Each structure stands twice: as C-alpha cells, then as structure tokens.
Amino acid sequence: MPVNLTAPAPGALLPIEGLRLGIAQAGVKKPNRDDLLLMALDDGARVAGVFTQNRFCAAPVTVARAHLAGGHPIRALVVNTGNANAGTGEAGLAAARATCADVAALLGCEPYQVLPFSTGVIMEMLPVERIRAGLPACVAGLANDRWLGAANAIMTTDLVPKGLSKQIILAGATVTVTGIAKGSGMIHPNMATMLGFLATDARVSQDLLERMLRHAVKLSFNRVTVDGDTSTNDACVMIATGRADMPEITELGGHEYIALQSAITEVAIALAQSIVRDGEGATKFITIRVCGGKSADEVSRVAYAIAHSPLVKTAFFASDPNLGRILAAIGYAGVPELEVDKIRVYLGDVLVAQHGGRAPSYREEDGQRIMREEEVTVRVELERGTHSTTVWTCDFSYDYVKINAEYRT
Amino acid sequence: MPVNLTAPAPGALLPIEGLRLGIAQAGVKKPNRDDLLLMALDDGARVAGVFTQNRFCAAPVTVARAHLAGGHPIRALVVNTGNANAGTGEAGLAAARATCADVAALLGCEPYQVLPFSTGVIMEMLPVERIRAGLPACVAGLANDRWLGAANAIMTTDLVPKGLSKQIILAGATVTVTGIAKGSGMIHPNMATMLGFLATDARVSQDLLERMLRHAVKLSFNRVTVDGDTSTNDACVMIATGRADMPEITELGGHEYIALQSAITEVAIALAQSIVRDGEGATKFITIRVCGGKSADEVSRVAYAIAHSPLVKTAFFASDPNLGRILAAIGYAGVPELEVDKIRVYLGDVLVAQHGGRAPSYREEDGQRIMREEEVTVRVELERGTHSTTVWTCDFSYDYVKINAEYRT
Numbered sequence: 001m002p003v004n005l006t007a008p009a010p011g012a013l014l015p016i017e018g019l020r021l022g023i024a025q026a027g028v029k030k031p032n033r034d035d036l037l038l039m040a041l042d043d044g045a046r047v048a049g050v051f052t053q054n055r056f057c058a059a060p061v062t063v064a065r066a067h068l069a070g071g072h073p074i075r076a077l078v079v080n081t082g083n084a085n086a087g088t089g090e091a092g093l094a095a096a097r098a099t100c101a102d103v104a105a106l107l108g109c110e111p112y113q114v115l116p117f118s119t120g121v122i123m124e125m126l127p128v129e130r131i132r133a134g135l136p137a138c139v140a141g142l143a144n145d146r147w148l149g150a151a152n153a154i155m156t157t158d159l160v161p162k163g164l165s166k167q168i169i170l171a172g173a174t175v176t177v178t179g180i181a182k183g184s185g186m187i188h189p190n191m192a193t194m195l196g197f198l199a200t201d202a203r204v205s206q207d208l209l210e211r212m213l214r215h216a217v218k219l220s221f222n223r224v225t226v227d228g229d230t231s232t233n234d235a236c237v238m239i240a241t242g243r244a245d246m247p248e249i250t251e252l253g254g255h256e257y258i259a260l261q262s263a264i265t266e267v268a269i270a271l272a273q274s275i276v277r278d279g280e281g282a283t284k285f286i287t288i289r290v291c292g293g294k295s296a297d298e299v300s301r302v303a304y305a306i307a308h309s310p311l312v313k314t315a316f317f318a319s320d321p322n323l324g325r326i327l328a329a330i331g332y333a334g335v336p337e338l339e340v341d342k343i344r345v346y347l348g349d350v351l352v353a354q355h356g357g358r359a360p361s362y363r364e365e366d367g368q369r370i371m372r373e374e375e376v377t378v379r380v381e382l383e384r385g386t387h388s389t390t391v392w393t394c395d396f397s398y399d400y401v402k403i404n405a406e407y408r409t
Numbered sequence: 410m411p412v413n414l415t416a417p418a419p420g421a422l423l424p425i426e427g428l429r430l431g432i433a434q435a436g437v438k439k440p441n442r443d444d445l446l447l448m449a450l451d452d453g454a455r456v457a458g459v460f461t462q463n464r465f466c467a468a469p470v471t472v473a474r475a476h477l478a479g480g481h482p483i484r485a486l487v488v489n490t491g492n493a494n495a496g497t498g499e500a501g502l503a504a505a506r507a508t509c510a511d512v513a514a515l516l517g518c519e520p521y522q523v524l525p526f527s528t529g530v531i532m533e534m535l536p537v538e539r540i541r542a543g544l545p546a547c548v549a550g551l552a553n554d555r556w557l558g559a560a561n562a563i564m565t566t567d568l569v570p571k572g573l574s575k576q577i578i579l580a581g582a583t584v585t586v587t588g589i590a591k592g593s594g595m596i597h598p599n600m601a602t603m604l605g606f607l608a609t610d611a612r613v614s615q616d617l618l619e620r621m622l623r624h625a626v627k628l629s630f631n632r633v634t635v636d637g638d639t640s641t642n643d644a645c646v647m648i649a650t651g652r653a654d655m656p657e658i659t660e661l662g663g664h665e666y667i668a669l670q671s672a673i674t675e676v677a678i679a680l681a682q683s684i685v686r687d688g689e690g691a692t693k694f695i696t697i698r699v700c701g702g703k704s705a706d707e708v709s710r711v712a713y714a715i716a717h718s719p720l721v722k723t724a725f726f727a728s729d730p731n732l733g734r735i736l737a738a739i740g741y742a743g744v745p746e747l748e749v750d751k752i753r754v755y756l757g758d759v760l761v762a763q764h765g766g767r768a769p770s771y772r773e774e775d776g777q778r779i780m781r782e783e784e785v786t787v788r789v790e791l792e793r794g795t796h797s798t799t800v801w802t803c804d805f806s807y808d809y810v811k812i813n814a815e816y817r818t
Binding site: 056089122186188229308310314320322325340358400 | 641
C-alpha cells in the first residue's frame with residue numbers, strides 16, 4: 001500500500017492553457033487499460049527535457065533528445081506504457097521514429113516536432129501497429145482537463161496516479177504549474193526520473209526554462225531511490241505554453257524567476273516523493289538527511305549508502321531500530337578519512353549514536369516508537385564541513401520481491 | 410536452502426599440527442548453542458590477517474589489528490558469535506581487551522598475543538562475563554581435530570558449516586591447508602570476508618605469508634557479494650604453524666611458493682563461494698564474468714552493478730531471463746564512454762544480447778532453460794580492452810527479507 005498517498009481528487013489537476021491531452025487503450029501489453037497518452041501543444045510552447053544517464057538508454061530517449069536538440073518547436077509528446085522500447089537496437093529507433101511520424105501525420109506537424117516516451121518491459125519490440133491504431137482515439141479526445149486520466153495512463157506497477165497543481169501570481173497574472181509522474185521500480189534516477197511531465201502557462205525564455213527544470217530535477221527526482229537501479233527510460237519534461245497574461249521571464253534570479261522556480265520545484269519534489277511513497281512494496285516513507293559533510297559528493301555517498309542498503313531497508317520494513325546497520329552503511333560509504341567518533345545519528349529527534357557507539361541516553365523503546373511510524377527521518381551529522389543533502393527512499397518488503405519476481409508474468 | 414552446499418563430512422577437515430581448537434556454549438545471545446571458539450597456537454606459528462575497510466569497524470577488529478601490528482608471536486584467537494561488539498565505542502574496546510586478557514591468563518601468554526573476533530548483532534554491549542565463564546571449557550577441550558565443530562561454532566545465520574582441507578607435497582613433505590568460514594548476510598567484503606580462518610603447517614616467512622593471504626583474499630572473499638553491505642567485522646586470518654618437515658619458504662615466486670599459494674587460494678575460493686551458496690535466502694549460485702574491459706576498475710563496476718541490482722537478483726529468484734535488467738545494470742555501472750553497441754551478453758553459453766539489443770538467434774526458451782538451473786553464469790564481453798573479473802553472488806528471495814526483517818527477534 002502506498003505510504004500516505006492518495007490519487008489526486010477529480011478537478012485537483014488544473015488545466016494548462018495551450019496544452020491538450022488525449023488517452024487511448026492501445027493494448028500495447030494488456031487489453032482494456034489506458035496505455036497511450038498524447039499531449040498536443042499549441043504554437044508557441046517551449047519544452048525542456050532531461051533524460052537518463054544510463055548508457056543503455058532506450059530508443060525513445062535517444063529520439064526525444066535528438067528532436068529537442070533540433071531546436072524546432074515541439075508540438076506533441078506521445079507516451080506508451082507496457083513496453084520500454086529499450087535494448088531494441090536499430091529496430092527500436094525505427095519504431096520510435098515511426099510513432100513520431102504517425103503522430104505528426106495526425107496533428108499536421110513534422111515528425112521531429114514530436115517527443116516519444118515509453119515505459120514497461122525492456123528488450124521486447126514495440127508494437128508500432130497497435131500504437132498507430134490507438135492514436136486516432138487520442139486525437140479525437142484531446143482536451144485540456146484530462147490530467148488525471150493522463151496520470152493514470154502512464155502508470156506501470158504504480159498503484160496510485162501521481163499529480164499535483166500549484167498556482168502563483170506572477171506580475172499580476174495567475175499562473176498554473178501542473179505535473180504528473182509515474183514510478184515505481186527501477187528507481188534511482190540520475191538527472192531525471194522514470195517519467196515526469198510538468199507544464200505551466202507561464203511565459204519564460206527557453207534557456208531559463210531549461211535551467212529551471214534542471215534545478216527542480218536536482219532537488220527532486222535526483223534525490224529519490226527505491227532500489228538503486230537507474231532506468232533506461234528516465235525522462236522529465238517541462239512545458240511552458242506561454243499563455244498566461246504576463247511579460248516573458250528573461251531575468252535570471254529576478255522576482256518572477258524565483259517565484260516560478262519555487263513553484264516548479266515544489267511540484268517536482270511532491271511528485272518525486274509520491275514515487276517513493278508508491279515504491280514497489282513500500283510500507284514506509286524514509287527521509288535521510290546527511291549534514292556537516294566536506295563535499296556534496298560525500299554527503300550524497302553516505303545518504304545513498306543508507307538508502308540502498310538492503311539490510312537497512314529490511315530493518316525499516318520490520319520496524320526494527322537496528323542502528324548497527326545504519327552505522328555499517330555510513331562506514332562503508334567510501335568517505336575518505338571519516339572520523340566515526342564525531343558522527344551523530346538521529347532517528348526522528350532521538351539521538352541514537354555518538355562517539356562511535358550507542359548514545360548513553362538512547363533507549364530501545366524510543367527507537368522502536370519512531371520506527372513504528374509510517375514516515376521516519378534518519379539524520380546523520382558528520383561534523384566535518386558545511387555540505388548537506390536529503391534523499392527519500394522506502395523500505396524493502398516481501399512485496400518488492402514478489403512484484404519483481406513476477407513482473408513479466 | 411544452500412545451493413549445492415553440504416557440511417564437510419566428519420574427518421574431512423584435516424588437523425594442522427601446532428594448532429588446537431576448543432569450543433564452548435557461552436550463551437552470548439542464546440543458550441544451548443556453541444558460540445565460543447578458542448584457537449591455541451603452539452610456539453613458532455606465524456599469523457597474517459586482513460580486515461574490513463568499513464570505517465565503523467568493530468572493536469575486536471581494532472584490537473586484532475593492533476595486536477598483529479605489534480609483531481609479537483600470536484598464541485591464540487578467540488571468536489564469539491551472537492554479538493559483533495561493533496558500534497560500541499570505548500567500552501567495546503575495553504570489552505575486547507578484557508577477553509584477550511582472560512584468554513592470556515588461561516593460556517599463560519600476554520594479552521597482546523591474543524586476537525579477538527566477534528560476529529553477530531551490532532551496537533549491543535559484549536557480555537564479557539559470559540565469555541569469561543565459557544573460556545575454561547574451551548581450554549579443557551583443546552584438540553587439533555575439532556575443525557568441524559569450530560566451523561559450526563562460528564555460524565550466525567549460516568545454515569551449513571563451511572570448511573575445506575587440501576593437501577600438497579612441498580619439498581617432499583605433505584603439507585595441509587585447512588580453512589573454515591562463516592557468512593551469510595551483510596556480505597560484500599572489502600579486503601576480507603565476514604570471518605575466515607585458514608591454517609597450514611607449512612613453513613613460510615612472515616612477509617610471504619602476508620602476501621599469500623592478500624593474494625588469496627583478493628581472488629576469493631573480495632569477489633563475492635550477497636547484499637552489497639560491507640560488514641563492520643570482516644576478518645580473514647592465515648596461520649602457518651611451521652610444523653611440516655620442510656625448509657622455510659622464503660623465495661617469492663619459487664616452486665614451493667606457487668604451490669602453497671595455489672592451495673591457499675583454492676581453499677579460500679571454495680570458502681568464499683560457500684558463503685554465497687549459503688547466502689541469506691539464496692536459491693541460486695550466480696557467477697558473473699566480465700571480460701574485455703579497459704581497466705580492472707571498470708570490469709569490477711559492471712560485475713558488481715549486476716550482482717547488486719535487486720531487480721536482477723529477484724529475476725534470478727523467479728528464474729526469469731529478464732535480460733533488460735542486466736543490460737540496464739551494465740548501462741548504469743558508471744563506465745565512461747561505454748559503447749553499448751559492442752557489448753555481448755551471454756547466459757550460460759547462449760548469446761542473448763548484442764548490438765544494443767536482443768541477439769537475433771536468442772530464443773526465450775533457451776534463456777529460461779538456463780535460468781531454471783541452480784547455478785547460472787552471466788558473461789559480459791565489453792570488447793574494449795583486456796581486463797576481466799569474476800564475481801559470485803546469489804539471488805534475492807522472500808527469505809532474504811524474512812531473515813533480515815526478523816534478525817533481532
């Protein structure tokens with residue numbers, strides 16, 4: 001069961017002027033489920049994207065990167081679930097391009113103005129014909145109020161659709177940011193998440209839009225992990241339709257810039273956290289905060305060593321304050337010259353370890369009380385510098401094994 | 410159930426002249442089980458050791474390192490299970506030293522001639538009194554034919570005692586190498602294993618003994634992983650009693666040197682593999698071989714990315730040839746400029762992936778046939794250099810979660 005996460009209420013995901021969504025049941029892998037999403041952008045929209053750093057990146061990632069790099073206005077995004085079109089070689093690239101051509105023919109634009117996205121099983125051929133057959137229904141149903149349906153259509157092993165809207169006032173105009181995302185396994189994004197789509201009607205220059213996306217992703221999707229596996233298909237896209245009644249944001253660091261950046265980052269963090277809350281088999285939402293490091297690299301190493309340790313994650317699943325496993329993970333994180341005597345570890349607000357051992361004030365029942373909560377914060381004070389980071393993860397349960405042992409059946 | 414691993418037959422673990430073993434039930438954590446081992450060395454024995462690289466190393470590791478570094482002849486090793494004496498700060502160091510003093514008083518040597526080892530739960534105080542009370546029974550029972558009992562006494566979550574003997578002829582004399590080890594979670598040794606004790610009656614100089622141990626560990630205990638967690642207590646010790654009727658080995662690379670090194674390495678590899686075969690919840694023994702790399706670092710990264718991926722490990726548990734997960738792990742291993750088009754991946758002898766995708770000759774039923782075996786080899790050809798490595802691991806099952814969720818109960 002997802003940890004403190006419910007589907008967005010109907011109407012909670014606000015339309016973005018200049019962006020319409022269409023959904024279909026293309027039967028990519030299984031029948032009778034929404035598995036195809038088309039996002040059509042009106043003229044004038046700007047698009048930024050970040051993609052997986054996995055060297056075995058999927059065909060649609062390669063094609064979407066190339067189309068974005070072309071610099072032509074993007075007019076559509078097409079997303080299928082059920083098949084990742086990854087590890088499919090040249091034929092996979094041809095399949096991704098064919099889907100772009102199909103979309104372009106229906107919308108009256110060029111194939112290079114379409115960005116393709118796929119998620120699902122790896123190393124199987126994309127059924128291009130089924131997607132082609134499903135596209136007319138997407139086009140026929142295009143509307144700007146279908147965000148919840150879209151969040152639903154991009155799910156794979158997700159249990160709950162993920163989305164959020166936020167409104168701010170920019171230069172007197174009401175501006176909306178709406179985002180959707182999907183998880184929920186093979187989650188250890190590196191410069192992107194599984195799939196995240198953010199949109200705003202704000203007017204913002206292309207270079208600042210790209211900058212805002214990179215910043216938001218760094219603080220959100222790049223801070224979560226379910227299982228430490230970086231996907232072949234991660235992508236996060238930010239669309240600005242420019243339909244809001246406001247002057248274009250062109251000043252880095254100005255008031256409007258900061259307000260919009262904050263709203264985008266807030267939506268991105270909530271979406272990233274929702275991926276963890278709905279992580280495969282998750283029963284707990286865990287925040288790992290590491291402070292006092294000498295460098296960004298070392299606080300990140302310590303945080304991910306804890307977040308990736310199967311022993312720590314199974315202890316959280318069991319609500320067992322097995323502090324030794326956390327200390328062990330800190331110890332093998334590979335931080336040079338780490339002085340363990342200086343380190344303090346907190347579970348929630350309880351000091352549990354200091355001077356290389358158990359804190360004298362620590363009582364097992366205090367640890368147990370915190371571990372029984374559905375949301376737990378681990379805080380590590382390294383006391384050797386000023387860098388800090390926060391990473392979000394979930395626990396490791398029987399259901400994680402079950403979901404991933406049975407994924408292809 | 411351990412994968413193709415049974416306990417050594419009675420009598421299969423051969424005595425080493427000059428080394429006696431005593432066992433007791435000290436009740437460190439639970440009553441009525443052998444949990445204390447004393448190894449007494451006759452005068453003239455030489456000892457080498459390698460220890461965990463975890464910065465949060467346990468108190469006995471710190472003490473054993475210091476005693477070895479002192480250069481005095483080592484006369485005894487004392488090993489307890491049930492408590493790791495790790496994350497216990499200054500009090501833990503005092504406890505480890507007190508145990509050495511207790512052993513020294515009983516055997517008539519100095520405390521700095523005793524090496525302490527502990528394994529078990531982390532961050533709880535070592536019950537020194539119980540160990541002290543158990544030691545006289547160890548001393549009373551000292552004998553050189555108790556290796557199987559010793560292998561049994563050092564087990565924690567191990568299901569099967571692990572040990573092996575090998576005999577070779579060196580300069581006309583029969584020389585024996587006997588080793589025992591224990592696993593079986595928090596296994597991703599770095600310069601050592603959980604606990605491994607190797608002994609020989611060969612005569613070999615101190616520096617060559619240390620060199621032989623380092624070499625053997627590099628090819629054995631440092632090549633296995635169960636869960637990617639490097640323990641706080643890893644230690645591997647090599648004892649040479651020097652009782653064999655042969656001239657001392659002092660020539661690096663000579664015939665006797667190579668013969669003894671080979672025997673030691675062979676025993677170490679078998680013990681390391683037995684730890685994986687008895688890995689927590691293991692149902693499969695997996696060999697990952699990566700060839701054709703530009704550096705030792707990059708073949709190791711690729712091998713461990715595959716070996717540590719929870720998605721790959723659950724697929725093995727399910728006997729599902731989910732090749733995409735293997736490709737994804739190769740892709741995120743962090744190898745710079747990796748050209749995925751050149752990579753070939755084999756399951757057993759079956760070519761499954763090439764040119765960035767599925768091999769045209771690959772049939773799912775061939776993959777399934779291999780995945781159903783209890784022992785599976787994954788071979789990755791990077792085709793960009795001459796470095797290669799082999800890593801051994803096991804799959805990830807419900808039982809891994811169960812064992813580690815319930816470990817402290």
